[in-house]
Amino acid sequence: MLSPQIIDLLIKALIDTLHMVAVSGAIGTLIGLPIGVALAVTGRGELLQNLVFNRIVGAVVNMTRSTPFIILVVAIIPFTRLIAGTSIGTSAAIVPLTVAAAPFIARIVENAIREVDRGLIEAAQAMGATPFQIVTKVLLPEAMPAIAMGLTLSAVSLIGYSAMVGAVGGGGLGDLGIRYGYQRFLPEVMLAVVVVLIVLVQIVQSTGDWIARRVNKRHLKV
Amino acid sequence: MTSPFADQKMITLTNLQKTFPSRGAGAPVTALADIDLTIERGEIFGVIGRSGAGKSTLLRTINLLESPSSGSVRVDDVEMTALSPKELREARHSIGMIFQHFNLLSSRTVFDNVALPLELAGVAKPVIRQTVEPLLDLVGLTDKRDRYPSELSGGQKQRVGIARALASKPKVLLSDEATSALDPETTTQILHLLADINRRLGLTIVLITHEIGVIKEICHKVAVMEAGRVIEQGPVFDIFAHPTHPTTRSFVDPVINRGIPDGLRARLSPTPQPGANPVLRITFTGEKATSPVISAISRQLNLDLNIWHGQIDEIQGAPFGTLVVEALGDDTAVEAAISLLNVNHLGVEVLGYALPANH
Numbered sequence: 001m002l003s004p005q006i007i008d009l010l011i012k013a014l015i016d017t018l019h020m021v022a023v024s025g026a027i028g029t030l031i032g033l034p035i036g037v038a039l040a041v042t043g044r045g046e047l048l049q050n051l052v053f054n055r056i057v058g059a060v061v062n063m064t065r066s067t068p069f070i071i072l073v074v075a076i077i078p079f080t081r082l083i084a085g086t087s088i089g090t091s092a093a094i095v096p097l098t099v100a101a102a103p104f105i106a107r108i109v110e111n112a113i114r115e116v117d118r119g120l121i122e123a124a125q126a127m128g129a130t131p132f133q134i135v136t137k138v139l140l141p142e143a144m145p146a147i148a149m150g151l152t153l154s155a156v157s158l159i160g161y162s163a164m165v166g167a168v169g170g171g172g173l174g175d176l177g178i179r180y181g182y183q184r185f186l187p188e189v190m191l192a193v194v195v196v197l198i199v200l201v202q203i204v205q206s207t208g209d210w211i212a213r214r215v216n217k218r219h220l221k222v
Numbered sequence: 223m224t225s226p227f228a229d230q231k232m233i234t235l236t237n238l239q240k241t242f243p244s245r246g247a248g249a250p251v252t253a254l255a256d257i258d259l260t261i262e263r264g265e266i267f268g269v270i271g272r273s274g275a276g277k278s279t280l281l282r283t284i285n286l287l288e289s290p291s292s293g294s295v296r297v298d299d300v301e302m303t304a305l306s307p308k309e310l311r312e313a314r315h316s317i318g319m320i321f322q323h324f325n326l327l328s329s330r331t332v333f334d335n336v337a338l339p340l341e342l343a344g345v346a347k348p349v350i351r352q353t354v355e356p357l358l359d360l361v362g363l364t365d366k367r368d369r370y371p372s373e374l375s376g377g378q379k380q381r382v383g384i385a386r387a388l389a390s391k392p393k394v395l396l397s398d399e400a401t402s403a404l405d406p407e408t409t410t411q412i413l414h415l416l417a418d419i420n421r422r423l424g425l426t427i428v429l430i431t432h433e434i435g436v437i438k439e440i441c442h443k444v445a446v447m448e449a450g451r452v453i454e455q456g457p458v459f460d461i462f463a464h465p466t467h468p469t470t471r472s473f474v475d476p477v478i479n480r481g482i483p484d485g486l487r488a489r490l491s492p493t494p495q496p497g498a499n500p501v502l503r504i505t506f507t508g509e510k511a512t513s514p515v516i517s518a519i520s521r522q523l524n525l526d527l528n529i530w531h532g533q534i535d536e537i538q539g540a541p542f543g544t545l546v547v548e549a550l551g552d553d554t555a556v557e558a559a560i561s562l563l564n565v566n567h568l569g570v571e572v573l574g575y576a577l578p579a580n581h
Contacts, residue, residue, distance in 0.1 A: 117323075117325070119321060119323055119325040120325050120327060122287060122321075123319065123321060123325035125287060125314075126285055126287060126317070126318075126319040126396075127314065127315070127319075127338065127339040127342055127390070128310075128313075128315045128339070128342060128343065129311070129342045133342050138327060141327065141329040141330070142327060144329060217328050217329055217330075217370040217372060218372050219372055220372045
């Protein structure tokens with residue numbers, strides 16, 4: 001069985017993972033949400049069409065999204081150092097996780113908003129709503145079920161990504177699994193890490209599904 | 223039918239044009255051409271046309287959801303095309319709109335949907351409540367105030383749409399195929415609600431539809447559109463009684479049954495034939511619909527009239543009758559009958575000549 005020391009390590013790793021995922025998810029949402037809204041409303045034929053802005057921001061988002069995460073982590077080390085003051089440790093790992101999460105969330109929000117029935121935008125315009133009101137009173141509330149699902153997906157992805165930040169000494173469950181389970185050949189540690197991750201992902205997914213169901217008022221009666 | 227404010231114009235569209243740039247190489251698409259319409263205060267004005275006729279574009283130019291390529295849109299003496307974006311939003315507060323697919327927010331309850339236009343205008347919460355509750359009462363949805371749209375039937379959703387459109391106390395209500403997604407019974411209920419609102423609030427209603435029944439049921443005036451143009455317009459009664467354009471006829475004929483049964487139609491020849499008697503269609507309007515003119519003609523001219531088909535309809539509360547008769551008499555008697563009918567201001571037209579029935 002697992003020794004008390006290993007269990008301590010496991011708990012610390014779990015806390016590190018939760019810390020990294022929560023902070024990068026939260027900051028990623030703060031950055032990604034407005035970018036996603038901006039992308040959705042500046043597209044062709046949209047509320048505030050601005051194709052130059054849309055293409056430039058879209059290209060930046062795509063660049064980040066198409067860089068493999070492990071390369072992103074290493075490539076932005078100078079930036080990480082600038083922000084976190086260090087390039088090693090859990091706090092440092094939050095920077096690349098956030099940089100990866102923000103564009104992912106931006107695309108999710110963009111898609112969620114584009115799925116909102118255009119008739120609602122027209123109705124709001126007919127009521128004399130400003131573009132800002134259309135975003136805050138119509139688009140975001142109506143897109144909320146899809147955004148909640150998308151944020152859940154992002155959180156699960158971040159849990160996966162967080163396993164890779166061991167490369168910069170980020171700590172967390174993935175790091176524990178690699179260093180103890182793989183490099184020191186302790187298969188029971190590896191198994192324990194995998195089980196904890198599975199349970200964690202299940203909890204995140206179930207919570208996300210529950211929230212999405214709560215905010216979705218679309219299918220209350222057939 | 224005259225409204226109490228018949229001398230006041232609420233909406234004036236003058237020389238309105240709208241062209242959409244083509245996608246790709248083709249010519250630009252003309253959605254509206256040379257539209258001139260005047261809609262009076264307190265009137266229910268219907269625009270009918272088939273899909274693609276431009277009626278939806280026309281309706282959307284009134285609140286400038288669609289900006290015209292040229293021409294003037296005046297609503298309550300304000301030139302809509304000259305407004306700044308801010309002024310336009312302000313002006314839209316006095317133009318309510320309802321939609322074919324209701325366009326309710328699924329994330330808001332019935333109450334909050336109706337409250338939305340007030341929230342957007344920055345109205346204080348207690349005032350919102352004072353405004354919304356009587357509206358829910360007006361549309362008969364007080365018991366549904368905390369329900370979500372997905373829990374409502376189509377008719378109930380449209381009632382929410384109507385209450386929402388009325389929340390900002392508009393002067394004009396635009397109705398975009400508001401009953402087209404509803405079953406006939408619900409359609410009738412919604413139309414009665416609109417007519418009731420028109421009477422009680424003196425609200426000017428502009429509605430577009432492809433269903434002539436909607437026009438017949440509640441409209442005072444009607445414009446018929448085809449290919450971006452208004453091809454005929456006037457009081458509903460006149461258009462129903464004397465449709466001139468073939469498209470208008472095709473809309474009007476099915477509902478007021480100006481036609482004749484197929485079996486009799488088969489006996490009709492378009493040109494005079496030996497042994498064939500002329501078949502006349504006589505239309506009666508207003509109080510003449512009930513006067514005994516047929517028997518008078520028969521007596522005076524010694525002309526036998528064999529009645530093929532007859533019907534009395536009611537349009538906007540006024541009787542409107544059609545009678546199809548075969549005239550059994552010599553040509554001079556028939557001529558005399560036609561001129562006598564004309565003198566009496568009855569509509570008369572020769573539909574054809576009836577060949578003797580096959581034996």
